[in-house]
Amino acid sequence: MIGADVVEIAPVINDREVFLSVPVRMTLAEMLRDRLDLFGVKLSCEMQVCGVCTVLVDGQPVSSCTYLAADADGRRVSTIEGLAEGEQLHPLQQAFVDHFALQCGFCTPGFIMMAKHLLDRSPDPTRDEVVEYLDGNLCRCTGYAPIVDAVLDAAGRLRAEP
Amino acid sequence: MGVLPAFRLLRPRSVSEAVGWLNYDRLAYAGGTELLLAMREGLLRPTHLVDLKGIEGLGSVEESSGEVTIGALVTHTQAADHPIVGARLPGLAGVLQRVGNPRVRATGTLAGNLCFAEPRSDVAAALIAQEGEVEIASPQGRRRMAVRDFVVGPYSTALEPGELLTRIHVPIRPDVRFVYVKHQTAERPALGVALSVNSHVSVVVGAVGLSPQAFEVGSLSALDVAEVAARVEVVPDLTGSEEYKRHLVEVYLRRAIGRLERGE
CATH class of the missing domain: 3.30.465.10 (Uridine Diphospho-n-acetylenolpyruvylglucosamine Reductase; domain 3)
Structure with missing residues (x-):
C-alpha cells in the first residue's frame, strides 16, 4: 500500500520546537489538545464557521479543527497560551478583561487569535474593519460590541508600546 | 480516535508524479477547506490524499x-x-x-x-x-x-x-468594467451578481441556483433586470424562498448597475 498513515513532524509551537509522530488523519486541534495539553484551543462547529479553534500557522489564521497536523511540519504555530509573557497578559487579553468582552469565555481564544492576526497586519483598523474581520467568529453570550471595543482599545495600546 | 476517517497521504514532487497517482479514490489535496469538511461529514471517503503542496511551480x-x-x-x-x-x-x-x-x-x-x-x-x-x-x-x-x-x-x-x-x-481586460455584489449573512452568500461590461454585457448570477448562471445582452441599457430575475433558476433553501431570492436578484442587479454607472 503506497502512502503514509503516520508522519514525523517538527513544528514550532509557541516558540518551542517539538518532535511528534502523528497519524495523517490527526487534525492540528487534536494534536494541540490531546498531545500537547493546549486546551485554549476549543472545538465547536468543526466546519470552519465558528472560529473557536483559530490558531496562527506561520502568522496566518487557520481553523485547526480541519487542518492536518501533518501540514504543521516545520511551521510556527501560535496559540492563546503563547501570548502572555509570564504573568503579564498580552494587551489584547488585558483589553478583553477591561471591556468585559467575555462571559463564558469559550469563544475568547479564537477571537483573540483572529484579532492578533488583524492587528499584526493592520495596526490601526477602523471599527468597520474589525467588525468585518471578526465576522467569521461566533459569540453566544455577550454580543459583539464589547469585543470590538476591546480590539480597538488593544490596537491603541499596542501602537503606544515602544 | 479522530474526527477524520482513515486515509493515507501521498506527497508528489511534480505534476507528472501527482497525475500518476490521482484516481477516483485518490484525491488532490491543497488547502483542505472543502475536502476535509466533506470527509468529516462522510460525503467523501478517499483512500489517499495527494498533497500538492510540495510541487514547485504551482504556487506562483x-x-x-x-x-x-x-x-x-x-x-x-x-x-x-x-x-x-x-x-x-x-x-x-x-x-x-x-x-x-x-x-x-x-x-x-x-x-x-x-x-x-x-x-x-x-x-x-x-x-x-x-x-x-x-x-x-x-x-x-x-x-x-x-x-x-x-x-x-x-x-x-x-x-x-x-x-x-x-x-x-x-x-487582462482594461477595457472591461467589472463589478461583483453579494448578499451574505453567513459563510456563503445567498446571492452573488457579477457584471462585466464592454462591447457587450455579461451577467453572472451565482448562489441562488444549482450553478452560476450567465446571461448576455448587447448593452447596459438593454439589460432588463426584471427579466433576468424572472428567468434565473432559483432553489429555495434556508437563505430564502424562491420569491425572496428573485427579489434579491433584481435589487442586487440594480445595485451592480448603479455601482458601474457611478464608476465604483
Whole structure:
C-alpha cells in the first residue's frame, strides 16, 4: 500500500520546537489538545464557521479543527497560551478583561487569535474593519460590541508600546 | 480516535508524479477547506490524499501575453494581496478579499474552490464573468477550457478522475468594467451578481441556483433586470424562498448597475 498513515513532524509551537509522530488523519486541534495539553484551543462547529479553534500557522489564521497536523511540519504555530509573557497578559487579553468582552469565555481564544492576526497586519483598523474581520467568529453570550471595543482599545495600546 | 476517517497521504514532487497517482479514490489535496469538511461529514471517503503542496511551480502568480496565471496552490489571501492581481485584476482582488472568512481565505485555494464547484462560489461566478480559463494536466497531456464549461453543475466539474487543475488563467481586460455584489449573512452568500461590461454585457448570477448562471445582452441599457430575475433558476433553501431570492436578484442587479454607472 503506497502512502503514509503516520508522519514525523517538527513544528514550532509557541516558540518551542517539538518532535511528534502523528497519524495523517490527526487534525492540528487534536494534536494541540490531546498531545500537547493546549486546551485554549476549543472545538465547536468543526466546519470552519465558528472560529473557536483559530490558531496562527506561520502568522496566518487557520481553523485547526480541519487542518492536518501533518501540514504543521516545520511551521510556527501560535496559540492563546503563547501570548502572555509570564504573568503579564498580552494587551489584547488585558483589553478583553477591561471591556468585559467575555462571559463564558469559550469563544475568547479564537477571537483573540483572529484579532492578533488583524492587528499584526493592520495596526490601526477602523471599527468597520474589525467588525468585518471578526465576522467569521461566533459569540453566544455577550454580543459583539464589547469585543470590538476591546480590539480597538488593544490596537491603541499596542501602537503606544515602544 | 479522530474526527477524520482513515486515509493515507501521498506527497508528489511534480505534476507528472501527482497525475500518476490521482484516481477516483485518490484525491488532490491543497488547502483542505472543502475536502476535509466533506470527509468529516462522510460525503467523501478517499483512500489517499495527494498533497500538492510540495510541487514547485504551482504556487506562483504570473503575468504574460495579456493574462494573469494563478497556480493551483495560491490561496485566496495570497492572490488578493498579490501586486499583479491588484494591478491587473482589481475587481477579482476585491472579490477574493471577501470570500468566506479570513481563515478560509488564508488556507483555501482558488483552484480548490473551482474544483469543489460549490453552487455559492464567489470565485466561480467572478471568473465566469471575467472569461477565465483553467489548465488541466493528466497523464495524456494538458488541456485548457473556459471556467464556464468547467463548472458543469453543483459539486460537479469537467475534471475526470486522474486529472489535475494546475493553473487558472484570467485575461487582462482594461477595457472591461467589472463589478461583483453579494448578499451574505453567513459563510456563503445567498446571492452573488457579477457584471462585466464592454462591447457587450455579461451577467453572472451565482448562489441562488444549482450553478452560476450567465446571461448576455448587447448593452447596459438593454439589460432588463426584471427579466433576468424572472428567468434565473432559483432553489429555495434556508437563505430564502424562491420569491425572496428573485427579489434579491433584481435589487442586487440594480445595485451592480448603479455601482458601474457611478464608476465604483
